[in-house]
Amino acid sequence: AQSVTQPDIHITVSEGASLELRCNYSYGATPYLFWYVQSPGQGLQLLLKYFSGDTLVQGIKGFEAEFKRSQSSFNLRKPSVHWSDAAEYFCAVGIDQTGANNLFFGTGTRLTVIP
Amino acid sequence: NAGVTQTPKFQVLKTGQSMTLQCAQDMNHEYMSWYRQDPGMGLRLIHYSVGAGITDQGEVPNGYNVSRSTTEDFPLRLLSAAPSQTSVYFCASSYSRGQGSGNTIYFGEGSWLTVV
Numbered sequence: 001a002q003s004v005t006q007p008d009i010h011i012t013v014s015e016g017a018s019l020e021l022r023c024n025y026s027y028g029a030t031p032y033l034f035w036y037v038q039s040p041g042q043g044l045q046l047l048l049k050y051f052s053g054d055t056l057v058q059g060i061k062g063f064e065a066e067f068k069r070s071q072s073s074f075n076l077r078k079p080s081v082h083w084s085d086a087a088e089y090f091c092a093v094g095i096d097q098t099g100a101n102n103l104f105f106g107t108g109t110r111l112t113v114i115p
Numbered sequence: 116n117a118g119v120t121q122t123p124k125f126q127v128l129k130t131g132q133s134m135t136l137q138c139a140q141d142m143n144h145e146y147m148s149w150y151r152q153d154p155g156m157g158l159r160l161i162h163y164s165v166g167a168g169i170t171d172q173g174e175v176p177n178g179y180n181v182s183r184s185t186t187e188d189f190p191l192r193l194l195s196a197a198p199s200q201t202s203v204y205f206c207a208s209s210y211s212r213g214q215g216s217g218n219t220i221y222f223g224e225g226s227w228l229t230v231v
Contacts, residue, residue, distance in 0.1 A: 009155075034220075043205065043224040044158075090157060094220075100165050101146050101209045101220050102173065105157035 002027040004093050006106035013081050014114045021076040021109050023091030032094035033074040034103065035065055039087045047089075050074065061085070086113045118142065121206050121223035128196040128230045136191040136226050138206035144221075145211040147189040151175065151202040152225075158205060164189055165211055196230045203227050 003026045013019055025031055032051050036044040048059025055067040065076045074091060088110045092103040122137045140147065148163035150173075160173030164183040178200055180192040189208075193200060206223040 004157075036222075044222040046219065049219070092158075100163055100171075101207075101211070102148065102160055102163055103150075103158070103207075103220065104174075105150075105159070107155055107157045 002031070002093055002095050002104050004091055004104055004106035006089075006091055006109050008109045009107070010110045010112065012112040012114060015083050016080050019076075019078045019081045019085070019111070021089050021091075021111070023074045023076065023106060024072050025074065025091075025093045026072065027093055027095060029095075030069075033065075033067060034092040034094065035059065035063070035074075035076050036090045036092060037061075037087045038090065038108075044090065047076070081111075081113055083113045083115065086111055119206055119208050119221050119223040121204075121226050123226060124224070125227045126229070128193070128228065130196060130198060130230060132196050133192070133194050134196065135193075136204055136206075136228070138189045138191065138208075138223060139187050140189075140206075140208040140221070141187065142208065142221065143186060144208040145186065147183065147206065147208045148173070149179070149181065149189070149191045150205045150207065151200075152205060153202050161191065161204075193228075198230045201228060201230045 005024045034049045035047040047063050048057045050057045050067045057065050088108045090108045091106040119140045145166045149161040150158040152158045159175045162181040164170045170181050204226045209220040
């Protein structure tokens with residue numbers, strides 16, 4: 001069965017510092033991988049996605065993620081965090097179901113940014 | 116272009132009451148789904164549909180019914196609300212997998228439901 005693990009429940013970083021949010025997945029085939037961000041009381045916004053090809057994926061707001069098949073990981077990175085990046089971040093895996101785009105989400109990582 | 120629209124945004128129900136969460140999309144997407152979000156648990160799939168007249172269960176379907184009579188609409192029905200159904204509900208839509216477009220999945224803004 002597929003699963004997604006985000007081992008860090010809460011991360012605090014200083015503004016301007018670098019950021020890495022961890023995501024590990026379990027799935028028998030090559031997965032479709034996503035990172036979403038959710039601000040308090042808001043819906044989900046797609047940051048980036050990986051389907052195939054280049055394992056380093058660029059997203060919006062200066063985020064990037066690297067797919068590492070050998071480690072079953074898809075970690076999210078940003079070189080310099082801004083105060084507006086404070087939010088909850090979700091990693092998700094999409095499995096290959098005919099016609100369906102069902103996602104399995106991790107439990108999320110809440111990011112706090114210190115001025 | 117409104118995207119994915121959910122109504123209502125907030126609702127308080129009494130235990131045993133029924134209600135329907137509405138979801139509509141104007142992008143001609145075949146795939147639609149409902150998720151619930153609970154603290155510390157991420158989003159979990161309730162039901163999904165790959166086209167009009169076709170629905171299937173997700174990870175946590177108990178207590179919920181769905182139907183898909185049109186491509187645009189995918190309502191979620193709570194027949195007899197329970198406190199355990201207090202949650203935030205998200206509707207999502209996309210083109211069906213294999214139809215290109217990068218399979219981008221669009222989410223609604225959420226519906227906050229409290230069952231007392």
